[in-house]
Structure formats: C-alpha cells, structure tokens
Amino acid sequence: MLTINSIKKGIVIDHIKAGCGIKIFNYLNLDKADFRVALIMNVESQKLGKKDIIKIENVIDLDYTVLGLIDPNITIDIIEDEKIKNKIKLKLPSKVVDVIKCKNPRCITSIEKYVQNVFYLVDEAKGEYRCQYCDEVHRLEEAKV
Amino acid sequence: MLKGRHLIDPMDFSVEEIDSILDLADKIVENPEKYAHACDGKLMATLFYEPSTRTRFSFEAAMLRLGGKVIGFSEPNSSSVAKGESVADTIRTISCYADIAVMRHPKEGAPKVASLYSEIPLINAGDGGHQHPTQTLTDLLTIRSVKKTLSNLTIGLCGDLKFGRTVHSLIKSMSRYENNKFLLISPKELKVPDYIRKEVLEKKNIEFKEVERIEEVIDTLDILYVTRVQRERFFNEEDYVRLKDSYILDMKKMKMAKEDMIVMHPLPRVNEIAYEVDSDKRAYYFKQAKYGMFVRMALIMKLLG
Numbered sequence: 001m002l003t004i005n006s007i008k009k010g011i012v013i014d015h016i017k018a019g020c021g022i023k024i025f026n027y028l029n030l031d032k033a034d035f036r037v038a039l040i041m042n043v044e045s046q047k048l049g050k051k052d053i054i055k056i057e058n059v060i061d062l063d064y065t066v067l068g069l070i071d072p073n074i075t076i077d078i079i080e081d082e083k084i085k086n087k088i089k090l091k092l093p094s095k096v097v098d099v100i101k102c103k104n105p106r107c108i109t110s111i112e113k114y115v116q117n118v119f120y121l122v123d124e125a126k127g128e129y130r131c132q133y134c135d136e137v138h139r140l141e142e143a144k145v
Numbered sequence: 146m147l148k149g150r151h152l153i154d155p156m157d158f159s160v161e162e163i164d165s166i167l168d169l170a171d172k173i174v175e176n177p178e179k180y181a182h183a184c185d186g187k188l189m190a191t192l193f194y195e196p197s198t199r200t201r202f203s204f205e206a207a208m209l210r211l212g213g214k215v216i217g218f219s220e221p222n223s224s225s226v227a228k229g230e231s232v233a234d235t236i237r238t239i240s241c242y243a244d245i246a247v248m249r250h251p252k253e254g255a256p257k258v259a260s261l262y263s264e265i266p267l268i269n270a271g272d273g274g275h276q277h278p279t280q281t282l283t284d285l286l287t288i289r290s291v292k293k294t295l296s297n298l299t300i301g302l303c304g305d306l307k308f309g310r311t312v313h314s315l316i317k318s319m320s321r322y323e324n325n326k327f328l329l330i331s332p333k334e335l336k337v338p339d340y341i342r343k344e345v346l347e348k349k350n351i352e353f354k355e356v357e358r359i360e361e362v363i364d365t366l367d368i369l370y371v372t373r374v375q376r377e378r379f380f381n382e383e384d385y386v387r388l389k390d391s392y393i394l395d396m397k398k399m400k401m402a403k404e405d406m407i408v409m410h411p412l413p414r415v416n417e418i419a420y421e422v423d424s425d426k427r428a429y430y431f432k433q434a435k436y437g438m439f440v441r442m443a444l445i446m447k448l449l450g
C-alpha cells in the first residue's frame with residue numbers, strides 16, 4: 001500500500017480525472033517546486049472509478065479559472081492544521097481571456113497577435129465556448145489550455 | 146439612439162433600432178432629393194482589405210448621394226496595410242481623418258477588433274464567411290417594402306444553407322418578428338448549422354421544416370430566398386446529378402408559386418436562377434441592390450446622427 005503523509009498546511013487538489021493530474025502538475029510548474037508535492041495517480045474513487053490527486057505542502061496562488069477549464073469537476077481543499085478549512089468547487093468561467101486560443105484559421109486572432117483571445121461560455125454541460133471575434137464554438141476537450 | 150454606434154453583427158441593433166433605419170430608408174426612397182445634403186461636409190473611409198466592387202460602390206454611392214465625400218483603399222497591397230500595419234493602428238489613424246468608416250476584411254472578426262479601437266462609427270461590410278449585416282438590412286428593407294410587413298410570412302431559403310452567412314443572418318433577424326415560418330430547402334449535406342436550428346429556431350419555438358426540393362413547398366411561400374449551391378459542395382456526384390435541377394429556379398417552378406411571392410438573391414448569381422425568371426414581376430433580386438443603397442444611406446445618417 002502506497003502511503004502519503006497528510007499535510008499540515010497547504011492545498012489538496014482532488015477528484016482529478018485519471019490522467020489529467022500530470023497536466024495540472026505541469027501547468028502549475030510543480031516540477032520546479034522546492035516544497036513537498038505529491039502527484040498521486042489512479043487512486044480508487046467511488047465517484048470516478050479512478051482519479052488523480054495532487055497534494056501541495058505550501059500555500060500557493062491557484063488560478064481557479066484555468067483549473068476549471070482543465071477539469072471543472074475537480075475539488076480543491078485548503079488545509080490548515082491538518083484539517084480541511086475550506087472546500088472550493090470549481091465551475092466553468094463565463095468569460096475566458098487569453099487562456100485558450102481560437103483554432104479557426106479564418107479568425108482575425110490567427111494573424112493579429114496583439115488581439116486577446118476572448119471566449120464566452122455557451123453550453124456549460126458540454127463545455128462549449130464561443131470566440132468573441134469569429135463566433136466559432138470550441139469544445140473544451142479539443143481546446144488547448 | 147444609433148449615433149456613434151458600430152454595426153458589426155446584425156444582432157447589434159434591437160428590433161426597434163432596425164425598424165427606425167428601415168423607416169428612414171423608406172423616406173429616402175420616396176424623396177431622395179430631400180436628403181441630398183444630409184451629410185454635407187462629412188467624410189467616409191472605405192477600408193477594403195479584399196476587393197468587393199459591388200459592396201464598395203453601394204457604400205460610396207450612398208455617401209455621395211447624401212452629399213458626403215469618400216476616401217479609402219480597395220487594394221491592401223497598395224496601402225500601409227501591405228507594410229504590415231495592424232487593423233487596430235489603421236482604424237486609429239483613420240479615426241483622425243474620417244467621420245465614419247466601412248471595413249471589409251477576409252478574416253472573421255476583423256471589424257470587431259477594429260471597433261474596439263475606433264473613435265468613429267464602424268460598419269462591417271463583410272468579414273470572410275462570417276457576417277455581412279448591411280446585406281441583412283438590405284434584405285429586410287426589400288421584404289418590408291414589398292410585403293409591407295416583416296411578420297406573418299412564410300419564407301423559403303434555398304441552396305447552400307450551411308455556409309451561407311446571409312441566410313443565417315436573415316433567419317436570425319426574421320425570427321425576431323412575429324409568426325414567421327421557415328422552409329429550409331437544401332441538400333442534406335448543406336443543411337443549416339446545428340446552432341441555428343437549436344439556438345434560434347427551436348429555442349424560440351419557431352415553425353420550420355427542412356426539405357430537399359423546391360417543388361415540395363414553393364406553392365406555400367411568400368418569399369423565396371435563393372443562394373448558390375456549388376457542385377463541389379456535394380459529397381458525391383450521384384447526389385449532385387439527382388438534385389442539381391431541383392436547385393435551379395425556372396419558369397416551370399415559378400408557375401407553381403403564389404402570384405405575390407417574391408424571389409430574392411444576394412447576388413451575384415451563377416446558374417441557380419434561370420434568366421427567363423428575370424422578366425417575371427416576382428423577381429426582386431435586382432431591385433434588392435437598389436434597396437441596398439437606400440438602406441446604407443439611412444444607416445450612415447443614423448450612425449452620424
């Protein structure tokens with residue numbers, strides 16, 4: 001049995017879809033961390049079957065928007081004195097600026113690089129966003145975060 | 146109030162605002178001389194990043210008939226754009242010289258970007274396959290002038306309904322008026338996109354039907370709006386051969402239609418309307434072009450206040 005010590009003060013990112021843990025790990029640059037970090041993959045989960053978990057022994061600033069975009073089902077526990085002090089449930093942001101790029105080659109953002117990529121949520125259940133400029137609809141799983 | 150506003154997407158204006166433009170256009174049609182000096186001393190810039198002689202002439206004629214003047218380019222190769230100037234910088238510079246600007250651009254969303262940096266009203270004159278709001282205003286003015294209403298109409302849209310932006314805008318605009326019905330006539334490969342069906346028609350509970358042949362519905366229509374179907378849009382030759390004649394409007398089909406139906410087309414046509422139809426009194430596609438100039442006159446006046 002693999003055991004990972006509980007943390008005193010820090011953040012637990014839980015209910016990550018199995019396989020997505022590494023994406024978040026990389027996005028948060030946790031490979032360069034000088035504090036204790038655990039990426040635990042393929043943990044049994046009642047809700048998901050299998051899930052990934054990240055434990056961070058430190059208080060860092062998280063960009064909830066981006067985490068929501070990577071996987072809106074993940075939960076974030078803020079830990080103090082080995083207890084969960086705060087649980088954060090993510091949801092898809094209604095407006096996303098400069099996180100995903102428009103993949104429509106006919107879009108003005110493909111040639112004018114100073115233009116911010118702005119997307120509006122059109123379908124929360126399907127995770128669909130519409131580009132402010134060309135109206136192309138992007139599915140989150142296809143979008144590059 | 147439309148003074149100082151931009152027109153990028155046909156949905157930028159409310160129904161009331163669109164009606165006010167059409168009302169003014171009607172007045173101009175009745176008495177164009179009265180408006181010959183409405184824009185004296187005003188300057189319009191036409192920024193055409195791709196050539197479109199028809200649309201540019203329509204805007205230029207509109208401004209000149211209002212007494213205003215026009216500057217601009219129709220060949221980006223010969224302007225500072227060729228040196229790599231951004232849309233944002235071009236419009237900021239033009240804002241210093243002109244009172245109103247018109248932009249046509251091959252990239253979708255370019256006029257939207259420009260509008261974020263523009264100090265003067267900006268009109269989208271077509272951005273790639275995306276939006277062409279003044280074509281929609283033209284279509285609305287044509288329908289209203291002939292039918293005296295924009296409600297209670299049965300509208301047939303025929304041809305390439307998948308990529309035809311004028312069709313999408315017309316459906317969105319006409320679905321804002323009461324009790325209109327749509328008959329969507331296209332090969333199955335070229336049906337209207339899902340979002341039009343779901344977000345516009347089904348969401349608003351609007352009556353519509355999708356069919357493959359004009360003959361199935363032409364006798365019920367008040368308006369038949371024809372667009373091009375190109376051979377290369379079909380996925381296989383068999384379907385093309387099977388359907389090709391059903392997308393050409395000829396007198397045989399016109400005989401099945403109502404006496405007061407009108408035929409519209411955003412032009413240019415290729416072969417989807419037979420020349421024999423041109424002399425039928427129900428053919429409105431060339432008159433449509435004239436309405437296009439009048440509606441642009443009204444739009445320019447409104448945006449300049």
Ligand SMILES: [Zn+2]
Pocket residue numbers: 102103104107108109131132133134135136254
């Ligand atoms: Zn785009």
